[in-house]
Amino acid sequence: MPALVLVGAQWGDEGKGKATDLLGGSVDYVVRYQGGNNAGHTVVIGDQKYALHLLPSGILSPNVVPVIGNGVVIDPGVLLSELAGLNERGIDTSKLLISGNAHLITPYHRTLDKVVERFLGKRKIGTTGRGIGPTYADKINRVGIRVQDIFDESILQQKVEAALQDKNQLLVKLYNRRAIPAELVVEEYLGYADKLRPFLADTTLVLDEALKANKVVLLEGGQGTLLDVDHGTYPFVTSSNPTAGGACTGAGIGPTKIDRVIGILKAYTTRVGSGPFPTELLDADGEALRRIGGERGVTTGRDRRCGWFDAVIARYATRVNGLTDFFLTKLDVLTGWEQIPVCVAYEIDGKRVEELPYNQSDFHHAKPIYENFPGWTEDLSKAQSFSDLPKNAQAYVKALEEMSGAPISAIGVGPGRYETIQINSFV
Numbered sequence: 001m002p003a004l005v006l007v008g009a010q011w012g013d014e015g016k017g018k019a020t021d022l023l024g025g026s027v028d029y030v031v032r033y034q035g036g037n038n039a040g041h042t043v044v045i046g047d048q049k050y051a052l053h054l055l056p057s058g059i060l061s062p063n064v065v066p067v068i069g070n071g072v073v074i075d076p077g078v079l080l081s082e083l084a085g086l087n088e089r090g091i092d093t094s095k096l097l098i099s100g101n102a103h104l105i106t107p108y109h110r111t112l113d114k115v116v117e118r119f120l121g122k123r124k125i126g127t128t129g130r131g132i133g134p135t136y137a138d139k140i141n142r143v144g145i146r147v148q149d150i151f152d153e154s155i156l157q158q159k160v161e162a163a164l165q166d167k168n169q170l171l172v173k174l175y176n177r178r179a180i181p182a183e184l185v186v187e188e189y190l191g192y193a194d195k196l197r198p199f200l201a202d203t204t205l206v207l208d209e210a211l212k213a214n215k216v217v218l219l220e221g222g223q224g225t226l227l228d229v230d231h232g233t234y235p236f237v238t239s240s241n242p243t244a245g246g247a248c249t250g251a252g253i254g255p256t257k258i259d260r261v262i263g264i265l266k267a268y269t270t271r272v273g274s275g276p277f278p279t280e281l282l283d284a285d286g287e288a289l290r291r292i293g294g295e296r297g298v299t300t301g302r303d304r305r306c307g308w309f310d311a312v313i314a315r316y317a318t319r320v321n322g323l324t325d326f327f328l329t330k331l332d333v334l335t336g337w338e339q340i341p342v343c344v345a346y347e348i349d350g351k352r353v354e355e356l357p358y359n360q361s362d363f364h365h366a367k368p369i370y371e372n373f374p375g376w377t378e379d380l381s382k383a384q385s386f387s388d389l390p391k392n393a394q395a396y397v398k399a400l401e402e403m404s405g406a407p408i409s410a411i412g413v414g415p416g417r418y419e420t421i422q423i424n425s426f427v
């Protein structure tokens, strides 16, 4: 059985954590392939709620081997406290594997993330402030610190000194901050070595052997398609590739090994941070979606911006990820609206546009063209099959499926693990 990828189809927070957890019983490995603790994946099992930032959501499934791939950026302090938090709740985390090639977030990355945002003022990205962008910048600039570096004091010393040479100039002379002494970073990071050593693995080899042994590998995206640094609403994006292609580079798996790409798609749209959002609602409907959907950031606690479903975005996600299926989440949140508008296309400078414009200014000018669908009032949370859904909810799902370009193979009707209607199996 080859690998499958699970990717957010909008701007994140689509319910990737829940979807990964649901698949946990039928997969052998769950790999995070990009992002870091900017992610906030919620998993609800019975009366227990877990918020995962850096760890793959599969860590909650007893038979899964959770893997942090080379494409992830790791804040070791956050990683260890997340592990300790799960251990305290009785979760066994000993099977975790971490790539030695993953890059480390350091205190200077966190500081730079925050000061750069402050300096951008009105033009800020609205990052999570976790040091994600500066860490990926260092990786590309070839001055990053990798997990493997903390096991060799002299290498770590040299690399941290080199990385701080220009950064300290910037911090002091441009941003009016104190310089960060290399020794302090080196001392702190050497201190993580013994704690991380048991998890260190050649993860690409492990995954290759697993696939050869017919194990099922699930690659879990950190963010959503529209936050992808190449395919998202640049510059209002994260600094890595959550789209399906990123799963190959971020896990070290060749594209020929992947046969299923599942897009997680909310029945409406949300976004956190700055940037264009054509269907955003700044009225009572937006407020109601936020309240009923519990749309508050898991990582930063910020209110999420809310709006109607945007089929142009869903089609785009199908295209750039090669989606084979959708997992439609939070359909239950739409219960109670008389009419549910869906954005079917945009109007840009007087013209009807069916596909996401690649030009940033066009996207900023895009006005949604809505089609209204009749709502329903019945509670959906007990629905176990498609036919249990009210007729209008069925019609809404079918319409989204037709517009979005891939079959909807599962429907979320509540946050719990089993509050899901499975239409086609994923594994």
Ligand code: GDP
Residues within 6 Å of the ligand: 008, 012, 013, 014, 015, 016, 017, 018, 039, 040, 041, 042, 043, 044, 293, 294, 298, 328, 329, 330, 331, 332, 333, 411, 412, 413, 414, 415, 416
């Ligand atoms: P992620 O970042 O993609 O994993 O998503 P988040 O966890 O940040 O946000 C999704 C939220 O919706 C979480 O609070 C989930 O528990 C919740 N959720 C997921 N699926 C459903 C669903 O089908 N219905 C409802 N009501 N909540 C859901």
Ligand code: IMO
Residues within 6 Å of the ligand: 008, 011, 012, 013, 014, 038, 039, 040, 041, 125, 126, 127, 128, 129, 130, 131, 132, 133, 222, 223, 224, 227, 236, 237, 238, 239, 271, 272, 273, 274, 298
């Ligand atoms: P999950 O895993 C929603 C957004 C930030 C900001 C932009 C860049 O919960 O889907 P960064 O700190 O990554 O440099 O911030 O990306 N962002 C997310 N928005 N959900 C996320 O993760 C996000 N991770 C990053 O709000 O706009």
Ligand code: MG
Residues within 6 Å of the ligand: 012, 013, 014, 039, 040, 041, 042, 298
């Ligand atoms: Mg989230």
